[in-house]
Amino acid sequence: xxxxxxxxxxxxxxxxxxxxxxxxxxxxxxxxxxxxxxxxxxxxxxxxxxxxxxxxxxxxxxxxxxxxxxxxxxxxxxxxxxxxxxxxxxxxxxxxxxxxxxxxxxxxxxxxxxxxxxxxxxxxxxxxxxxxxxxxxxxxxxxxxxxxxxxxxxxxxxxxxxxxxxxxxxxxxxxxxxxxxxxxxxxxxxxxxxxxxxxxxxxxxxxxxxxxxxxxxxxxxxxxxxxxxxxxxxxxxxxxxxxxxxxxxxxxxxxxxxxxxxxxx
Amino acid sequence: xxxxxxxxxxxxxxxxxxxxxxxxxxxxxxxxxxxxxxxxxxxxxxxxxxxxxxxxxxxxxxxxxxxxxxxxxxxxxxxxxxxxxxxxxxxxxxxxxxxxxxxxxxxxxxxxxxxxxxxxxxxxxxxxxxxxxxxxxxxxxxxxxxxxxxxxxxxxxxxxxxxxxxxxxxxxxxxxxxxxxxxxxxxxxxxxxxxxxxxxxxxxxxxxxxxxxxxxxxxxxxxxxxxxxxxxxxxxxxxxxxxxxxxxxxxxxxxxxxxxxxxxxxxxxxxxxxxxxxxxxxxxxxxxxxxxxxxxxxxxxxxxxxxxxxxxxxxxxxxxxxxxxxxxxxxxxxxxxxxxxxxxxxxxxxxxx
Numbered sequence: 001x002x003x004x005x006x007x008x009x010x011x012x013x014x015x016x017x018x019x020x021x022x023x024x025x026x027x028x029x030x031x032x033x034x035x036x037x038x039x040x041x042x043x044x045x046x047x048x049x050x051x052x053x054x055x056x057x058x059x060x061x062x063x064x065x066x067x068x069x070x071x072x073x074x075x076x077x078x079x080x081x082x083x084x085x086x087x088x089x090x091x092x093x094x095x096x097x098x099x100x101x102x103x104x105x106x107x108x109x110x111x112x113x114x115x116x117x118x119x120x121x122x123x124x125x126x127x128x129x130x131x132x133x134x135x136x137x138x139x140x141x142x143x144x145x146x147x148x149x150x151x152x153x154x155x156x157x158x159x160x161x162x163x164x165x166x167x168x169x170x171x172x173x174x175x176x177x178x179x180x181x182x183x184x185x186x187x188x189x190x191x192x193x194x195x196x197x198x199x200x201x202x203x204x205x206x207x208x209x210x211x212x213x214x215x216x217x218x219x220x221x222x223x224x225x226x227x228x229x230x231x232x233x234x235x236x237x238x239x240x241x242x243x244x245x246x247x248x249x250x251x252x253x254x255x256x257x258x259x260x261x262x263x264x265x
Numbered sequence: 266x267x268x269x270x271x272x273x274x275x276x277x278x279x280x281x282x283x284x285x286x287x288x289x290x291x292x293x294x295x296x297x298x299x300x301x302x303x304x305x306x307x308x309x310x311x312x313x314x315x316x317x318x319x320x321x322x323x324x325x326x327x328x329x330x331x332x333x334x335x336x337x338x339x340x341x342x343x344x345x346x347x348x349x350x351x352x353x354x355x356x357x358x359x360x361x362x363x364x365x366x367x368x369x370x371x372x373x374x375x376x377x378x379x380x381x382x383x384x385x386x387x388x389x390x391x392x393x394x395x396x397x398x399x400x401x402x403x404x405x406x407x408x409x410x411x412x413x414x415x416x417x418x419x420x421x422x423x424x425x426x427x428x429x430x431x432x433x434x435x436x437x438x439x440x441x442x443x444x445x446x447x448x449x450x451x452x453x454x455x456x457x458x459x460x461x462x463x464x465x466x467x468x469x470x471x472x473x474x475x476x477x478x479x480x481x482x483x484x485x486x487x488x489x490x491x492x493x494x495x496x497x498x499x500x501x502x503x504x505x506x507x508x509x510x511x512x513x514x515x516x517x518x519x520x521x522x523x524x525x526x527x528x529x530x531x532x533x534x535x536x537x538x539x540x541x542x543x544x545x546x547x548x549x550x551x552x553x554x555x556x557x558x559x560x561x562x563x564x565x566x567x568x569x570x571x572x573x574x575x576x577x578x579x580x581x582x583x584x585x586x587x588x589x590x591x592x593x594x595x596x597x598x599x600x601x602x603x604x605x606x607x608x609x610x611x612x613x614x615x616x617x618x
């Protein structure tokens with residue numbers, strides 16, 4: 001038993017070193033902007049750059065819009081699949097896996113070509129979307145699909161969607177009431193998981209924003225990386241902190257829900 | 266005209282006919298149970314009344330209004346589910362008041378009705394608890410209150426006690442019946458538990474493979490089953506093949522022994538084969554000399570069932586169960602001993618198919 005415990009600790013320590021050593025090295029490097037001294041100068045430089053706020057702000061905006069669109073698309077779809085079309089679930093799941101199969105660069109070129117004048121009616125291009133953020137947001141929604149769908153799907157599996165829906169229907173509720181007062185509140189943790197994962201993905205995304213020429217945090221980091229040595233490291237640490245903060249928030253909001261669901265079933 | 270009419274209703278799922286030509290008239294204030302094994306179509310029929318399934322054929326009429334094509338949220342029907350289906354995000358009061366809020370009742374009226382319902386189910390102090398803080402029995406009582414809060418015309422109960430333990434089941438079914446009678450609400454109760462159906466229903470519909478086998482009061486269903494299925498499904502029953510000896514004198518023969526029945530044998534002729542049924546509690550050991558309906562038997566087994574002792578006897582090639590009330594001074598026969606059992610002619614039921 002004791003030997004087993006020792007091995008468990010050794011494996012844990014190796015895992016922690018594997019994950020944290022590069023991050024610590026990055027953090028340590030980001031503090032060495034001024035020679036022979038540890039300072040937060042790189043962070044100060046990063047945070048005093050107007051471009052940082054502009055790009056960060058845009059990424060934040062894209063993330064919020066992506067989250068709204070994803071929720072409107074994924075929650076009703078996943079709900080309907082669970083409620084009425086359970087046989088379709090593997091197919092929907094397959095569709096949501098697209099970003100894992102088709103690389104982002106292929107997606108963005110395909111979309112640019114199709115919606116940049118490639119779609120024609122009687123020789124006249126229709127649905128020209130290049131130049132609008134629609135393509136960027138559509139791309140982000142596709143990128144977030146596997147995470148958002150899985151999170152919502154897991155939440156829906158934990159509740160008896162069919163019976164809860166029927167109970168609400170028998171009490172006179174319409175679809176709007178059922179979704180907003182019965183389904184959404186019971187999917188709170190699952191939806192928040194999807195929301196924060198989507199947020200983290202969009203905040204760090206590079207390919208779509210770069211190739212569609214929209215300002216975002218990802219391309220900004222890449223640009224800074226090409227010009228400066230210490231500031232990109234500081235931004236990497238900030239980016240990690242942001243992601244971890246999202247996950248921490250997710251855990252905090254979801255606390256106690258497992259116990260509640262277990263007790264209900 | 267009955268309050269709820271289910272007229273020639275059928276339901277097909279692909280090639281499978283789940284419910285076939287179902288006809289039933291339910292009077293206002295009546296509690297009717299649908300009783301049958303899994304897959305007999307009882308829940309499907311209930312769900313058609315609720316509006317969750319659309320009949321393939323037939324019409325459903327409630328209070329003179331055809332509700333066949335009406336969406337479930339527009340029918341004046343309350344439903345209680347096997348899995349309680351309480352909304353986990355709402356308190357007990359929130360659950361009970363949900364339908365009232367949907368109907369845009371005033372806050373005062375909602376509050377008052379919720380209190381009424383909590384008193385009705387004897388849970389006034391549980392208003393602010395969440396479903397996960399309640400036991401199964403309490404959750405089901407809240408589900409009942411929630412369904413009744415809107416004062417529906419018809420209450421549908423889909424195996425509401427199946428997930429509960431035996432003791433709670435017995436007390437809760439009495440509570441459900443008392444509430445139903447107090448409110449005078451028309452109710453349909455789906456169950457596969459014959460004891461439940463017999464104990465709380467005004468009438469029982471016994472179903473098998475999508476068809477109605479028999480409709481009647483619990484007394485009729487238990488004592489006068491008309492089909493072999495009802496006879497075998499409701500209670501324990503000895504069914505044996507018999508041959509008509511004299512239809513006018515109502516005489517039958519089982520393994521060479523003559524039996525008299527009180528049932529009519531109209532349309533039968535000598536030599537016809539039929540099935541007869543005898544309830545175990547209608548059989549007795551012969552204590553005084555008797556000439557009619559006496560069967561020689563061998564004691565095969567004795568099972569102690571608490572208040573009842575079940576004796577298995579062999580009569581010719583048939584095996585019969587015989588129930589006798591337990592008492593501490595009961596003299597039980599020896600296994601392997603020869604004896605005689607008898608029953609009244611009224612106990613010999615002739616099954617129609």
